[in-house]
Amino acid sequence: MNAPVAAPHLPLRVRAAMLLRLFAIQGVWNYETMVGNGIAFALEPALRRLPGGHTGDRFRAAMARHSGYFNAHPYLASVAVGALARAELDGVPDAQIERFRVAAPGPLGSVGDRLVWAGWVPFSSAVALLAFGLGMSPAGVVLVFLGTYNVLHLGLRIWGLHAGWTRGLGVASALANPVLRQGPAHVARATALIAGVALPVAADGIIGSGRAVLGGVLAAVAAGAVMVTLLHGRIEGWRVATFALAAFVLYAMVR
């Protein structure tokens, strides 16, 4: 991979259009092409700038190429979209672009899964649970969850598109960002800390001073312990924890 050179100018409206389209990247998700159609849809505003415009042969060939199979984390797919847009407009050979399309999805999926699904979702849930335990209203708890979650979600999409466009097919160096490399471990520790504080605080909020539902809580804990034992080794712990936290908050909101 050649050393990165300064990125050419890409008008703000084109970048904005690509960013907006990234939110629909899973719109036609399917087992055959995964997010391939979404990748082509997000790239399309940039590909219109290829020689010949949107009726030219290069545009058609690029759209066909990028509509094929592509499987990556939906948020970090923005990195690939930026890099592929840059490669297409720089006239990088088709074979090299195709090689990147094969190599990039796996690492982008791996980084996204560790950081978002296994890290940030449980973290956001724990923060929301803590907000509930501290007495926040149900609507406030939902807003805290959505706000916390979307800080990273939106940040990744915006950063990814910029990093991909700036570095082109040499975008691997951007994935060495400490947030992506060390972030999941720090997020996991923070989640454990916040959940450790939030669970007893929230439980106290549900049980209340009269201890009217103490029996129900103890029964739920026992049932949960049995479920975790039965599911041990058959389901990932973070899925159980996220489901339990979500059920906890929903119960508190509808009771």
Add this chain to the structure above:
Amino acid sequence: MTLEIFRIDDRLVHGQVVVGWGQPCSLGFLVLVDDEVARSEWEKELYRMGVPPEMEIVFDSVESAVARLAGYRADARAGMLLTGDIDTMARLVAAAPDIRTVTVGGVHHKPGRVPRSRYVFLTPAEEARLLELAAGGVTVVAQDVPQAAATPLEVMLRGEGPT
């Protein structure tokens, strides 16, 4: 612990491998076997970024993987060997017949491939290659994540695998 999992997955390093298998199986290292990747520094750099800092990834051609296989098996850590296609795994098994189980973790759609499960699409030639492996005594199963049941090859080829 040792190198126990031999997986065919056209995505190579990705979330199912690093999170789905890596965490419950406490994988300490991955061996990525691909002749082209082994020659490409930028691709190796990309795949390195896909694994967490605490997990090691090594890159091999088929030839070098065969030479180092005994060392990988002697490793105290749990490990997984990955190939991106059936042909590469078949070449590896032919040169290292002590590989007894091969897991098909993901072979996705391309023109000419027929769906056999939600994550396995095969051409007739690829099906024949898997049957050759099985005829040679290798247990071939389809399994995307450890929580899913392993589907035997004959069940998968009947299209009765996970959908």
